[in-house]
Amino acid sequence: MAEVRLDEVSKVYADGTRAVDGLSLEIADGELLVLVGPSGCGKTTALRMVAGLEDIDAGLVSIGGRVVNRVPARDRDIAMVFQSYALYPHLDVYDNIAFGLRLRKVPGAEIERRVAATGAALGLRDHLRRRPRALSGGQRQRVAMGRAIVREPQAFLMDEPLSNLDAKLRVQMRAEIARTTRRLGVTTIYVTHDQTEAMTLGDRVAVMRKGVLQQVAAPQELYDRPANVFVAGFIGSPAMNLVTGVFTTSAQDVELQISDQHLRVDPALLRNRPGVRAYLDRPVAVGIRPEDMQDASLAPADGAVLYGAVDLVEALGSELLVHLRVAVPGVVTDETRELARDAGLDPVEPVGTAGPLTELVARFSPRSRVRKGELVEVAVDTARLHVFDLDTGRSIP
Numbered sequence: 143m144a145e146v147r148l149d150e151v152s153k154v155y156a157d158g159t160r161a162v163d164g165l166s167l168e169i170a171d172g173e174l175l176v177l178v179g180p181s182g183c184g185k186t187t188a189l190r191m192v193a194g195l196e197d198i199d200a201g202l203v204s205i206g207g208r209v210v211n212r213v214p215a216r217d218r219d220i221a222m223v224f225q226s227y228a229l230y231p232h233l234d235v236y237d238n239i240a241f242g243l244r245l246r247k248v249p250g251a252e253i254e255r256r257v258a259a260t261g262a263a264l265g266l267r268d269h270l271r272r273r274p275r276a277l278s279g280g281q282r283q284r285v286a287m288g289r290a291i292v293r294e295p296q297a298f299l300m301d302e303p304l305s306n307l308d309a310k311l312r313v314q315m316r317a318e319i320a321r322t323t324r325r326l327g328v329t330t331i332y333v334t335h336d337q338t339e340a341m342t343l344g345d346r347v348a349v350m351r352k353g354v355l356q357q358v359a360a361p362q363e364l365y366d367r368p369a370n371v372f373v374a375g376f377i378g379s380p381a382m383n384l385v386t387g388v389f390t391t392s393a394q395d396v397e398l399q400i401s402d403q404h405l406r407v408d409p410a411l412l413r414n415r416p417g418v419r420a421y422l423d424r425p426v427a428v429g430i431r432p433e434d435m436q437d438a439s440l441a442p443a444d445g446a447v448l449y450g451a452v453d454l455v456e457a458l459g460s461e462l463l464v465h466l467r468v469a470v471p472g473v474v475t476d477e478t479r480e481l482a483r484d485a486g487l488d489p490v491e492p493v494g495t496a497g498p499l500t501e502l503v504a505r506f507s508p509r510s511r512v513r514k515g516e517l518v519e520v521a522v523d524t525a526r527l528h529v530f531d532l533d534t535g536r537s538i539p
């Protein structure tokens with residue numbers, strides 16, 4: 143196995159589309175890095191450049207310390223796993239795994255050794271003489287990975303390998319891939335548009351937008367410290383709520399004013415985010431995760447309360463997703479609004495137009511008795527607020 147590096151890699155298609163723009167990434171030996179972003183953000187193009195299936199217009203790609211820009215795909219010593227297991231139905235597991243080695247005229251004894259080792263590593267030893275249709279979905283996925291592993295490549299590239307599966311199988315396969323890649327310790331780049339897949343699978347996750355890398359970090363870090371409004375909106379489900387507000391301080395207190403609502407802010411916020419001090423008394427974009435909002439009748443609020451009208455309650459059993467209409471302005475500057483919209487957040491109405499009602503989603507305990515149409519008090523965990531520069535959409539650290 144080997145490390146994979148991209149240095150300032152760019153791709154412009156013939157029609158002028160800048161699919162990948164100055165992408166730099168280092169994937170360590172044995173690491174699983176997930177490339178994630180909405181459709182068209184350039185993740186497949188990036189992967190295809192590593193694979194050698196797409197010319198690189200600028201920058202360097204190296205695998206195991208060797209620059210491969212001019213190395214043809216077949217000589218790059220990497221394996222690609224595409225959408226769910228394209229196995230040969232008429233061949234048994236052994237022959238499916240051995241297929242590529244036979245094509246490459248690897249000697250018979252060597253094939254036997256490698257297929258046996260791969261079968262053992264993937265827990266397929268007892269199934270080597272079965273045809274694919276006699277296997278479970280998870281076993282088939284392992285055979286597909288086995289076909290790639292048996293070549294002993296320097297790295298694995300996976301492009302949405304689960305996208306054809308139904309929801310339940312996806313979850314099983316996701317766990318399967320996580321287990322297998324960890325056990326084998328293979329350097330892997332995994333492309334998906336699904337943020338849940340990205341968060342659960344990646345040692346680190348690289349978030350792309352319009353060909354440009356937005357942030358690369360461990361999943362929890364990405365969730366806790368999104369670099370900008372785009373990452374904040376893209377990672378997390380339901381998405382982070384985003385509104386415009388102003389922080390002020392008096393002698394002891396910090397307050398957040400959102401439209402005509404005033405919330406007392408936990409002083410821990412300024413300790414967590416000292417940069418906010420430079421933004422006092424002027425509008426910023428404020429992000430509130432749904433789980434940081436609770437029915438105030440069930441949680442101590444200490445003055446950190448928002449008032450809203452319940453628009454919809456989705457009871458999921460373990461929690462209630464409460465959609466609230468709140469008379470607060472959403473985020474209105476152009477750049478920040480565009481970042482938010484690209485992340486799939488609702489476009490927000492401009493301040494000053496009739497009734498700038500913003501929809502917020504809160505994750506209430508199932509013990510809450512709120513009903514559609516009611517006015518509720520919502521306790522906000524203000525120590526955990528996210529704060530972004532309103533003009534650039536960048537996180538204020």
Ligand code: ATP
Pocket residue numbers: 155156157159160161179180181182183184185186187188335
């Ligand atoms: P998806 O998840 O929908 O596959 P993606 O993030 O993988 O999207 P790419 O397939 O890499 O994105 O495409 C990035 C951009 O490049 C898109 O705007 C796409 O339309 C464009 N593109 C992709 N292939 C070509 C091509 N052969 N010629 C011109 N433009 C292309």
